[in-house]
Amino acid sequence: MAPQTSPMVSAALATMQPKQEQQPAVPALSSALKTGILGKMVAASAAEVAPRKIELYSSEYYWTCALGGVASCGLTHMGVTPLDVVKCNIQTDPAKYKGISTGFRVLVSEQGAAGLFKGWVPTLLGYSAQGACKFGLYEYFKKTYADMAGEEMAKKYQSAIFLAGSASAEFFADIALCPFEAVKVKVQTVPGFAKGLSDGLPKFVAQEGWGGLFKGIKPLWGRQIPYTMMKFGAFENTVQAIYKYAMPKPKSECTKGEQLGVSFAAGYIAGVFCAIVSHPADNLVSKLNAQKGATVGDIVKEMGWYALFTRGLGLRIIMIGTLTGLQWGIYDAFKVAMGLPTTGSVEEKKK
Template sequence: MGSVKSNKIISLPSPSSASRRIEYPFWFGGAASCIACTVSHPLDLTKVRLQTTHGVNKASTIYTMIQIIKTEGILGLYSGLSASILRQITYSTMRFGVYDKLKNLISKNQEQLPFTKKILCASIAGSIGGAFGNPADLVMVRMQNDAKLPLENRRNYKHALDGLYRIVKEDGFRGLTRGIGPNVNRAILMNSSQLATYDQTKQMLLSTKIFKDNIITHFVSSVMAGLVATTVCSPVDVIKTRVMNSSSQAKVI
């Protein structure tokens, strides 16, 4: 008997499709940031309180948090949470979405992208996100620091939308751009150091063949990115916070 030949064709994935990056919806980064800010908000509020203290401030983070709880209650640590969430919806959604789109545009779906190009994409995305999220950032800083001010100087915004309305009513639409210069500079530094460092660290870890593309690798990359970004952005972040917290009559350098 003759041998039976199979006519079944087995299709193999092409190299280009195997190396193609997975594209996620542009809002994934913003949604994740909203969830994260509900956890990190007390620390962010404490940071703002420390940054707006003039002169030599010897208070520690823990001491400042304890003082906030003593004077304002446990809910005092969540002052300005609505503005913080609005900031993530605008600023983080924009910067993550633009960064991912730019990477895909420049790399043309190639798996690897040079570190310098990652920094370029992150810087452009950061500048756009910083400008877009400036109004929410402005309200957030003011709400977080309001309880620290004397009673006659407090703004008493009810929530983020009330803060935006009050700023427009009292200072006009131009008031929403207060601090936009240092905020955009901070966003550029934050994005270029954070996102580029995250991608580069992840790429280096995966190249060792020891790490796999799982939550452990993502966590290690995120920690490294956070350390680098916080160190780089701290000076500009202090300037941004003080400018936004100042009154409309204060002179901006």
């Protein structure tokens, strides 16, 4: 009779038996891991969710540039509202506001610190609309005119392309800006007229009609079109000069931070020239919007040619230089954030 094995011994012997190799719970997954199919599937999925690159000169590209213009112009103009308030009052009432420091002192003493920020809403909205048209349409017209001229002629006369593209863009940008500018100047320079856009716009229309919002369009074109032509033309050429003569390496080898530094520097230099060429028209716009029924001839006769070119110029150079430098810095930073190159084409240095 064969000896019986106790249950405990049987259990111990069972644990010592070699186990059969376990099959994977998901054979297809194991196969995919071995063949690399899963890796390819993951890579394909990642490609689908990766940010889509914006195609240069597509409609999406121009809309992106327009959004960059909104951030660039709207925020910067709103930020320098105190300087703008003082400048406009110097232009419209020089007997009372005799200079920069005096202007600030008089405004704060009479209206408090809040008086320095009068008109910030029409400033923000107006220059946001203008910035969208200015930058978005500039990119469009620059490309369009270059294509019309052909590669060789566009390269030979690139400055003319810059000037024509910027002038065309600013023509439409000023139409968007003009109503807001009219209300802004009135709020900033006529004591007690209104607190801002919400009460200033209906009051302005009640006094001068809807057409009154555009009575300053011609002087505005006279101020802004030369300003913008200088802003873009000087900027593009200054960028090229900086990379050619000041930077020790080609643009393609510069970091994004270095490229944005070039954008700010070129923008500030361009801004100084912008302020000078557009200042007479800026004086006209301020006076026309502040004085009901006044004409360009009336303003020139009242101010004289010297004052027309110089009154408030120092403050405007500081304001516009800083403003333009910041605008180009913000605009190109926005483009970089969206995966686009900074503005300004340059020839790479030969090694």
